[in-house]
Amino acid sequence: KSNDLKKIENFVQENQTTNNPLYFGKAKGKNVIVIHLESFQQFMIDYKVNGQEVTPNLNKFYHDQQSLSFDNFYNQVGQGKTADAEMMLETGLYGTASGSAMVNYGTTNTYQAVPGILDQQGYTTASFHGDTGTFWNRDNTYKSWGYDYFFSKPFFPAAKKEDNNIGYGMKDKLFFKESAPYLDQLPQPFYAKMITVTNHYPYDLDSKNISIEKTKTGDKTVDGYVQTARYMDQAFGEFINYLKKAGLYDNSLLVLYGDHYGISENHPKAIAKLLGKKSVNAYDLANWQKVPFIVHADGLQGGINHTYGGEIDVMPTILHLLGISTKQNIQFGQDLLAKDNKQIVAFRNSSFVSKDYVHYGGNYYVTSTGTKFDPKEDLRAKSIIDADQKYVDQSLSYSDEVQTGDLLRFHNLPGFKKIQRSDYSYSRKDS
Numbered sequence: 001k002s003n004d005l006k007k008i009e010n011f012v013q014e015n016q017t018t019n020n021p022l023y024f025g026k027a028k029g030k031n032v033i034v035i036h037l038e039s040f041q042q043f044m045i046d047y048k049v050n051g052q053e054v055t056p057n058l059n060k061f062y063h064d065q066q067s068l069s070f071d072n073f074y075n076q077v078g079q080g081k082t083a084d085a086e087m088m089l090e091t092g093l094y095g096t097a098s099g100s101a102m103v104n105y106g107t108t109n110t111y112q113a114v115p116g117i118l119d120q121q122g123y124t125t126a127s128f129h130g131d132t133g134t135f136w137n138r139d140n141t142y143k144s145w146g147y148d149y150f151f152s153k154p155f156f157p158a159a160k161k162e163d164n165n166i167g168y169g170m171k172d173k174l175f176f177k178e179s180a181p182y183l184d185q186l187p188q189p190f191y192a193k194m195i196t197v198t199n200h201y202p203y204d205l206d207s208k209n210i211s212i213e214k215t216k217t218g219d220k221t222v223d224g225y226v227q228t229a230r231y232m233d234q235a236f237g238e239f240i241n242y243l244k245k246a247g248l249y250d251n252s253l254l255v256l257y258g259d260h261y262g263i264s265e266n267h268p269k270a271i272a273k274l275l276g277k278k279s280v281n282a283y284d285l286a287n288w289q290k291v292p293f294i295v296h297a298d299g300l301q302g303g304i305n306h307t308y309g310g311e312i313d314v315m316p317t318i319l320h321l322l323g324i325s326t327k328q329n330i331q332f333g334q335d336l337l338a339k340d341n342k343q344i345v346a347f348r349n350s351s352f353v354s355k356d357y358v359h360y361g362g363n364y365y366v367t368s369t370g371t372k373f374d375p376k377e378d379l380r381a382k383s384i385i386d387a388d389q390k391y392v393d394q395s396l397s398y399s400d401e402v403q404t405g406d407l408l409r410f411h412n413l414p415g416f417k418k419i420q421r422s423d424y425s426y427s428r429k430d431s
């Protein structure tokens, strides 16, 4: 057994959180439906254009009494974008420092991922996506993660018509509509992930689906964003109605998240206009990395939770809600519902946000006020920042060691049977 793994196991053990009895097991046995909101940022929640809410259905869901919604939750993706988000959520490992881990390691690495873990607890597991199955190497990676089913483009009749596709796949409304009957047939309890695509750069939409005016920043790559976000919101609303009709709404844990920015920080002028500011600095751009994260279940105590966290923290948070311990897992997140969470959010380039400080774009700020400061002139702050930075750098590099060295093949996860890729096939000829 590799020594590299021992040191990583120790690091993971040292950073365990304590389960919160208010939440641990509160969604035990429920179906889990994860909705991946493409390029959807936190600033869109309750955002208005000409006095109109852009995403009324998502806003309502965000404020629902049984929704636990996080307003200090950040995307942590690197070059793998969507793929990195999927990797963090389902394996508790970061995307790699460069490239896409799903593409480079998804086919060959051993993983102890959420679909496989839940499958072995009696769940049926399925991923739904209206793009070709090969994109981001999903068709291979999902086998390594233990997904029973992968419903990609060839499974959706509507996708055959050119008109029904835009950008990276079939339009979200049709995607949800044609996913619903499959979902309905999955043996319960199931774990299902729905990956939307329409709200993706360049934010093109056919005129009949446009229902809100563009923003007027004057930046052409930015101004259509609210239109595709509105469309995705409507698609989400229709999907919720379907879940209610099918009787799946109340016995499911719904998990919503935005995967990464829709408007990149290379558009600071447009971002300032959208935020109604004269200009934006690195502190604002760090905030700009926030994406929604919402968990909803019947009987869950809801509200807006201000814990600082990110995509890497989703796996332990969800597994703990389902009453499944992660004590023996090699994963780099911390349960967002634990009281002793560190509240340090690592970005892939080693910048970070914590409950105390923001280190972004080479500058340092006080998180609560946005005041810029120089750690060399504040030794108390400096010692906290140094410790946070050490945690960030170790987490990222240990995660990279696990990915690039395929170290989970040496890790015995008690009760977990190693996934055999040959057990899985998602056949139906891909287009």
Ligand code: GP9
Pocket: 080, 081, 082, 083, 131, 135, 136, 168, 195, 197, 200
């Ligand atoms: C493609 C879609 C987009 O299938 O998930 O990926 P992204 O460009 O956002 O990484």
Ligand code: MN
Pocket: 038, 039, 081, 082, 259, 260
């Ligand atoms: Mn994406």
